[in-house]
Amino acid sequence: MCIAGGRVEDLTATKAPHITSQSSDRTMVRRVMTHDHLFYQGDERDFIYVVQSGWVKLYRTLIDGQRQVVGFANPGSILGLESDGEHTSGCEAITAATVRAIPVSRLAEVCRQDAAFAEHILRQIGRQLGAAQAQLATVGAQSADQKLATFLLSIADLCNVSPAGDFDLPMRRGDMAEFLGLRLETISRKMSDFQRRGWITMTSLYHCRLVRREVLEDLAAGGDLEDATMLRVS
Amino acid sequence: MCIAGGRVEDLTATKAPHITSQSSDRTMVRRVMTHDHLFYQGDERDFIYVVQSGWVKLYRTLIDGQRQVVGFANPGSILGLESDGEHTSGCEAITAATVRAIPVSRLAEVCRQDAAFAEHILRQIGRQLGAAQAQLATVGAQSADQKLATFLLSIADLCNVSPAGDFDLPMRRGDMAEFLGLRLETISRKMSDFQRRGWITMTSLYHCRLVRREVLEDLAAGGDLEDATMLRVS
DNA sequence: CGCGCGGTTGATCAACCTCAACCCGCGTGG
DNA sequence: CCACGCGGGTTGAGGTTGATCAACCGCGCG
Numbered sequence: 001m002c003i004a005g006g007r008v009e010d011l012t013a014t015k016a017p018h019i020t021s022q023s024s025d026r027t028m029v030r031r032v033m034t035h036d037h038l039f040y041q042g043d044e045r046d047f048i049y050v051v052q053s054g055w056v057k058l059y060r061t062l063i064d065g066q067r068q069v070v071g072f073a074n075p076g077s078i079l080g081l082e083s084d085g086e087h088t089s090g091c092e093a094i095t096a097a098t099v100r101a102i103p104v105s106r107l108a109e110v111c112r113q114d115a116a117f118a119e120h121i122l123r124q125i126g127r128q129l130g131a132a133q134a135q136l137a138t139v140g141a142q143s144a145d146q147k148l149a150t151f152l153l154s155i156a157d158l159c160n161v162s163p164a165g166d167f168d169l170p171m172r173r174g175d176m177a178e179f180l181g182l183r184l185e186t187i188s189r190k191m192s193d194f195q196r197r198g199w200i201t202m203t204s205l206y207h208c209r210l211v212r213r214e215v216l217e218d219l220a221a222g223g224d225l226e227d228a229t230m231l232r233v234s
Numbered sequence: 235m236c237i238a239g240g241r242v243e244d245l246t247a248t249k250a251p252h253i254t255s256q257s258s259d260r261t262m263v264r265r266v267m268t269h270d271h272l273f274y275q276g277d278e279r280d281f282i283y284v285v286q287s288g289w290v291k292l293y294r295t296l297i298d299g300q301r302q303v304v305g306f307a308n309p310g311s312i313l314g315l316e317s318d319g320e321h322t323s324g325c326e327a328i329t330a331a332t333v334r335a336i337p338v339s340r341l342a343e344v345c346r347q348d349a350a351f352a353e354h355i356l357r358q359i360g361r362q363l364g365a366a367q368a369q370l371a372t373v374g375a376q377s378a379d380q381k382l383a384t385f386l387l388s389i390a391d392l393c394n395v396s397p398a399g400d401f402d403l404p405m406r407r408g409d410m411a412e413f414l415g416l417r418l419e420t421i422s423r424k425m426s427d428f429q430r431r432g433w434i435t436m437t438s439l440y441h442c443r444l445v446r447r448e449v450l451e452d453l454a455a456g457g458d459l460e461d462a463t464m465l466r467v468s
Numbered sequence: 469c470g471c472g473c474g475g476t477t478g479a480t481c482a483a484c485c486t487c488a489a490c491c492c493g494c495g496t497g498g
Numbered sequence: 499c500c501a502c503g504c505g506g507g508t509t510g511a512g513g514t515t516g517a518t519c520a521a522c523c524g525c526g527c528g
Contacts, residue, residue, distance in 0.1 A: 063456060068370055068375045082367060111352060112349040118352055128363055133304040137302040142300070174475095377484095422507060439506080
């Protein structure tokens with residue numbers, strides 16, 4: 001697995017081939033495949049990105065190799081606002097994805113000229129801060145079962161759960177574990193538990209059905225008073 | 235202890251007597267005593283606040299009574315940007331403090347007119363997002379000892395640690411515990427451990443000296459690649 | 469076919485929680 | 499003055515949750 005830092009050359013190497021369009025306003029659309037990186041922790045922060053399709057994860061790597069996923073982002077999310085100078089997290093696509101890249105050099109200028117855009121960005125980042133705080137409450141104050149219940153409900157909402165309760169689970173077990181501050185074995189066990197108890201059914205590894213949503217809601221409700229959304233489209 | 239929500243009347247009741255000055259730009263300075271609330275989780279978000287002196291904590295309360303401190307704020311921090319509508323966290327002073335209150339109704343207008351201010355706010359909230367993500371990594375991926383080491387070093391920096399290594403610890407054990415996702419007994423034990431090992435000395439309950447900073451740094455370095463600052467003055 | 473990746477499951481263990489006792493300093497009221 | 503209660507902190511004994519380590523499965527692919 002890749003430790004962040006010193007990967008600028010790789011990034012630029014992979015970046016160029018993926019530029020698919022460059023519009024007149026000097027922003028460009030970038031296309032990434034599953035497990036491609038948009039940027040690494042420690043990279044120069046020369047762009048911010050607006051997710052247009054697909055899912056990406058934001059994660060930090062600690063010196064001892066431990067990782068923490070600090071957020072998942074779906075279309076509408078804006079990435080790269082949390083730092084100036086260098087990226088404090090790495091960003092990896094968990095599905096194929098497209099993003100619009102905006103040079104940070106243009107950012108201040110745009111904010112100055114386009115107040116509505118500035119307000120939109122402010123709202124987006126505020127939302128992300130709220131989501132990070134909600135996640136902090138989940139990771140810091142909930143049990144493994146509560147964490148998983150909270151997580152499944154959030155993802156279900158974000159993924160437009162069908163009336164029958166079906167939804168996609170775009171990330172791997174390890175990503176969920178690193179997001180919730182658990183080990184992947186624990187995720188696996190708890191998912192099996194939930195299934196055994198008849199609360200969910202896994203129709204495939206990455207597709208889930210909520211059978212008894214109320215139970216999960218009760219569990220998660222030993223959760224936050226607010227809804228624990230994650231980085232969500234505004 | 236107070237569960238958030240439905241406390242608007244109390245808030246307004248305590249607010250009025252504390253207004254000490256109202257300047258021409260319709261902002262006002264509010265003075266709060268230790269353990270006073272600036273606002274409760276669920277309150278209408280009618281002001282944002284800029285901390286001018288003292289320390290406050292931001293925390294969320296879960297339905298089952300568990301609490302998570304999502305941040306400490308010292309002078310320079312801006313509060314209330316993480317939500318629109320209602321406050322998603324409560325805010326309680328941990329020392330006597332003064333804040334400047336800015337009506338949210340004025341916020342959009344100000345951002346539209348004063349681009350520099352808008353940029354400053356954007357930088358502040360970005361910093362807070364970064365801090366929240368760093369905290370997420372600490373809470374989700376570190377052991378109790380690592381968490382405490384990380385925390386002590388952060389606070390030491392924020393509190394202008396003296397050359398000798400002395401600094402104030404403005405919050406109680408329970409606040410530290412709720413911030414780090416631990417129990418206060420665990421905090422107490424680990425602090426005793428650290429002292430026994432000669433890494434720190436507690437000159438009083440709320441005053442600490444770093445004796446072997448390097449050791450704490452090594453410990454925390456099983457920590458984040460970035461410095462795990464918390465809500466910090468820009 | 470063999471290998472690697474992602475996931476599941478089992479057995480064991482330790483970190484941290486829980487509950488309880490106890491200490492200390494302080495304010496209050498008899 | 500002392501007794502008392504209370505808030506905040508420390509310490510101890512014992513229990514549980516989730517981590518760790520390891521085996522194993524299924525699948526896709528070279």
